[in-house]
Amino acid sequence: MDEMELQTAVSEIRNLAESDQMVPEVLAEQCLFIELVLLEKGLSLEAFADFYAMHMLSYLLCDNLCEAKMLWMRMPERLRQRPLLSGVHKVLQALWRSERQNAFETLERIANAPPQDNVDAPIRKLSKLVADKQRQKAFELLSRAFSSISQEELAKLTGLPRDVAVESARGLGWTEEANGYLRPVLPAPVPPSVGVLEQLNSLTQDVAFLEQVDLQAMVKKEEESRVGGATGKGAGGGEERAHKPRTGVQGDAGGKGGGAGPMAGSAGGAHGKGPLDAVAFSVAATTRLLARLIPTLQVAVSSIDRIRAFADAVTTAFVSGFGAAWEEVIANPGVLRCAGLCEKQGRKKASHKGERHS
Structure with a gap:
């Protein structure tokens, strides 16, 4: 992907940002992909300042302040000094400190910037969307925090x-x-989202399917190479073929540092192809590790549930038993007096036994 193709991809992201069917998470993922390509190609980032502003606003629209902060930290110093990016960073700082009033003021200035500031329409729209989402969040927080x-x-x-x-x-x-005060209404409860274990299980199944497809392609390629080698041997009058490193399960032969084993070979192939493949390999390896941890996590969760149920049962039995005993004491005070006499008599017998042994 050359610089011209990157400009085309950025234009498509601008169109997506202006679309009414825009999904913030999808926009953030596409911006991240373009950023990785920019870093891989080593192109000049001066012409992509507006793209970085859209990238950071997409994270703010997803309410992902940590990713927006990390994006700002890995930006070149030249881009940080741009007025537009500096303004978006002020919004990030205000939201990070829960100073929404300052965030609203900065977003209003970006959305209603004069024409001489050359602020693109997608950036204006994203600024308005971020402000609307933060206002919605502010109304929800106020409805829970204030009775009036x-x-x-x-x-x-x-x-x-x-x-x-x-x-x-x-x-x-x-x-x-x-008296002019407003009485809030509690918002409707949000339905529970998909659990972490379910998400990991779904991600594991997707990665396993992709790995199966890659493995089938590598096996097919190896079979074709064997057939071609046999044909070449017959045509060459029985000349022996030079030994070549096997591909397939051992990983991509074109990679650098491909060692023995599937993970080592895949790592070598990833380093040989570029940073994007290295990132893809890291994600796949991490997913495989998490897939191995899923049964352990499920057992741990079920054990915690059983322990919690046992503790609740013990607490209920203790409270009910203590309540019944206390009601019996209140109904018959002589029981408590008799228990005290029995305890005193028991102490006397214990002391007599001690003297006898001595």
Whole structure:
């Protein structure tokens, strides 16, 4: 992929960012792929400053502040000094410190920048989407944190004019009290997402399928090479073929440092093809390791559930037994007095036995 093809790919990402069917996670993944290609080719990044701004805004739209921070750290210093990227970084800093008011102000400046600033339409739209998502998150947090809130405080925390903030709150079902305060309504509970074990299992199945396809292709290639070698031997009058390193299970022969075993051969092939293949190999190896840990994690989770159920049963039995005994003591105080006398008598017998032994 040359520089012209990269420019075409970046244009497609711009079109995706402006589309109404845009999915933030898909946009972030495509931006990451383009970034890896840029780093692999070693091209000048001066012409891709707007792309990096879209890349960081895609992470902010996914509410993935850690990835956005790491992207900023691996940017060249020349790009960090660009006004647009510096503004997006201020948004990241404000969100990292939970200073949403400053984030809303910076996003508003980026979205409504004057024409002389040359801010692309996709960046303006992404800035508005990030602001809308953060406002939605602010309304959800306020509905859980406040039983009632003033209109001025609501406008300050959501970065909206007072009338717009009140109208938005009414649209969410908030009610206005006689003193002008707004009473929030708790948002609907979010359905539980897919568990970590289910995600790992699905990822493992996908990677296993891809590895099976690659293995079949390598076996087919090895069979073709054997057939070709046999044909060449017959045509050459029985000349012996030179020994060549086997491909297939041992890994790609074109890789550097391919050792014995599937993982060593694959690692050599990955290093021979470039950083993207090395990243793909690392992901596959990590997935295989996680796949081996899935049964252990499942056993651990089931054991924890059994221990928790046992502890609940013991606690319930103890509480119920203690409650029944306490009710018997209250109903018959003589039981407690009799128990005290028995305990005193037992101590006396123990002391007599000690004197007798001495």
